[in-house]
Amino acid sequence: MSESETTPTDRSAAAPDRPARADARRNRDRLLAAARDAFAATSEAVPLDAIARAAGVGIGTLYRHFPTREALVEAVYAAELDEVVSSATVLLGEFEPAVALRAWMTRYAAFFKIKRGMSDTLRAGWASGSIATPATRERVTAVIAMMLRSGAEAGSLRSDVDPEDVTMMLLGVFLSTAAIDAQDRAEQLLDLIVDALRPALEPKRR
Template sequence: MSPSEPASPGVPADQPADAERPLRAHARRNRENLIAVARAAFAAADDTVPLENIAREAGVGIGTLYRHFPTREALVEAVYSTELDAIATSAPALLDQFPPDVALRAWMGRYEAFVATKRGMVDILRAGWASGKIATPTTRKRITAAIEAILTKGTETGSLRADVDPEDVTTMLLGVFLSTAASDTPEQTGRLLDLIIDALRPKNE
């Protein structure tokens, strides 16, 4: 930089322009940690989770939480969006690791965890969607697309049936999760998901 050139705004002339990057990285880590803590809290909660508890568990002050998420709705939306992105985009990585039928069962387990997280946020989500404070996501469409990707690969390898509508699988999964939500019996949920996988495998001739 020549003597006539001004320094970058907010950065002293004798300090490199990237000196603020660690602060931004720290803020990003705080945000990610708050979302992770909130996710666990919402999944485990039977009632409203105090935001102060989330901030304390994340190791930050309540002011830091509010800087990232000015309202409870903003925090809930961030948690929901982050979890939806994770489950909706996880199919390719699972298919790289496992045969399609095994990948689908692993994916169902992740979807079950996503649904569990949503239970602790459902009232706020519904109110936010109705009022427009929270953007309405294309959840079912994205979930069905992930299932379709795994079924397509399973058809190619012969490990999954070729005559299955991905939307029907989504409907079955929602039926399992809704019917077992009140009893909170993960063992039963696991057995039902196993039965769905068995139904999706080709029948022996």
């Protein structure tokens, strides 16, 4: 019998593993969602048992998926960064580039807020090497460059802007408003950044 062939007995024996794997994936997804919400709610360290309760699982299940706090934080960070990057293409498919860029800035702001709740663990993990250092800034700047190109082609965004400058402006907004927990002020500042990225209107001739 070839390796690709299985007897009915073989298939029935393997069947119970599939629901178990599906349950494990669901538990992992629930843990990541609960951790993301917990990290977004506070900049203080969140107890792991509180995250497990919020996910509706026991602490043992959490440790099976994430043996350490560092492992959980690294997984949440990676998932959120991937979502921030991939959301740009989705938004460009739904809105014109300037509107898409503004919506993406709000998504990036949410990521930054979640990152604050993980900052102590991230810094310690990056310093010790227990958490891989991600290319966050490079990936974010690449997204901004893509959206600026789309906007320049559509005529709704300037073509002479360095994407790295936009990244720096966004980080400045997030850091300055986080210190005083001023969400409304952050939104106003993001609006100003997008306005600054729009092409200047030609003066009307008399």
